Amino acid sequence: MATVLWDAKGLVLLNILPQGQCINATQYCSTLGRLRDAIRRKRSGLLKKGVVLQHNNAT
Numbered sequence: 287m288a289t290v291l292w293d294a295k296g297l298v299l300l301n302i303l304p305q306g307q308c309i310n311a312t313q314y315c316s317t318l319g320r321l322r323d324a325i326r327r328k329r330s331g332l333l334k335k336g337v338v339l340q341h342n343n344a345t
């Protein structure tokens with residue numbers, strides 16, 4: 287399973303789980319932590335402005 291997180295500028299984080307592994311709450315929280323770190327590295331200053339996480343193209 288791959289989790290792809292991007293913004294208007296492009297890819298922010300690609301998280302690939304080993305084959306056969308499913309996502310659970312622990313994995314999801316870990317992914318969100320990695321997303322926060324990736325935003326800090328790749329989009330400095332954005333965390334101060336606020337981030338909206340939109341799942342599956344929800345309106």
Ligand SMILES: *[C@@H]1O[C@H](CO)[C@@H](O)[C@H](O)[C@H]1NC(C)=O
Nearest residue numbers: 307308309310311312313314
């Ligand atoms: C969540 O998934 C990870 C990785 O497969 C596993 O180590 C962990 O035990 C799982 N946690 C729960 C609560 O199922």
